[in-house]
Amino acid sequence: MPASFAAPRTLPELLTELDGEATILAGGMTIMPLLNRGIGRAGKIVSLSGIPALRGIARSGDSVRFGAMATHSEIASDPIVAEHVPILATAAAGIGDVQVRNRGTIGGVAAYGNAGADYVTALTALGARVVVASRRGSREVAFDRFVLGLRRTDLARDEVIVAVEVPSTSGGRTAFERYFRVQGAAPTITAAAVLMPDRGRLAVGGATPTPVIVELGREFDLAATLDAVDEACAGRPFGDAHNPAPYRRAMARNFAARVLRHAREEQPC
Numbered sequence: 001m002p003a004s005f006a007a008p009r010t011l012p013e014l015l016t017e018l019d020g021e022a023t024i025l026a027g028g029m030t031i032m033p034l035l036n037r038g039i040g041r042a043g044k045i046v047s048l049s050g051i052p053a054l055r056g057i058a059r060s061g062d063s064v065r066f067g068a069m070a071t072h073s074e075i076a077s078d079p080i081v082a083e084h085v086p087i088l089a090t091a092a093a094g095i096g097d098v099q100v101r102n103r104g105t106i107g108g109v110a111a112y113g114n115a116g117a118d119y120v121t122a123l124t125a126l127g128a129r130v131v132v133a134s135r136r137g138s139r140e141v142a143f144d145r146f147v148l149g150l151r152r153t154d155l156a157r158d159e160v161i162v163a164v165e166v167p168s169t170s171g172g173r174t175a176f177e178r179y180f181r182v183q184g185a186a187p188t189i190t191a192a193a194v195l196m197p198d199r200g201r202l203a204v205g206g207a208t209p210t211p212v213i214v215e216l217g218r219e220f221d222l223a224a225t226l227d228a229v230d231e232a233c234a235g236r237p238f239g240d241a242h243n244p245a246p247y248r249r250a251m252a253r254n255f256a257a258r259v260l261r262h263a264r265e266e267q268p269c
Contacts, residue, residue: 018160019044023045054069057075060165069105088166110153115238120147121211124203147210171197171268174195174263175259175263176259181243188248191205206248209238212232214256
């Protein structure tokens with residue numbers, strides 16, 4: 001059991017609780033199972049559930065701003081998301097089971113930093129930015145610089161994710177694909193493609209410690225793009241007993257091809 005529990009109601013109250021030792025509790029879908037199994041420690045738990053400023057989904061200029069406590073279910077069903085960043089709705093709709101989707105949050109997934117997670121790959125392809133805050137002030141970090149490795153991020157111990165800002169893909173074509181061994185389990189491979197009229201980006205997660213990124217021009221060669229994915233996977237191999245690195249590498253190439261083909265076939269959103 002934690003030594004103390006805090007449930008601030010405002011962002012300023014929250015920041016006063018972040019002393020570098022607190023464990024932040026968002027939806028609890030990741031941290032609570034770990035604590036229940038005795039993995040890690042929590043001298044003080046600070047809950048984000050009572051802070052309205054961390055909730056909501058709204059347009060912000062040419063972007064969509066997601067409060068850190070926006071749940072997967074909210075993202076999957078929100079009309080703003082469907083119109084402006086539909087691949088996030090697709091990614092959210094396939095995460096876990098109903099309980100996970102109702103409680104899990106975009107901020108929680110980002111803070112955990114699992115390079116193969118649905119949102120991590122999609123947000124990387126979308127060129128998202130993470131807004132973080134502490135007593136020292138606030139800052140924005142490009143998502144592809146935020147996830148540093150397997151469960152490692154650029155989030156300091158005294159910082160909290162406030163929001164995730166995602167550029168609208170209106171006028172572009174997008175696609176998202178995932179593969180998992182068991183329905184509802186964490187995906188083995190994820191892939192996302194964003195093809196805008198003047199540029200594009202491909203991201204593939206699960207085969208390397210951080211997502212593979214391939215920047216695309218207005219026109220691109222599919223074979224050369226897949227070779228770039230293959231080369232990146234070979235240079236930074238990642239695997240486990242169930243899905244060794246060579247298997248993940250082959251799957252990464254396969255799903256990169258699938259997602260690019262599907263994006264090309266999509267009608268502009």
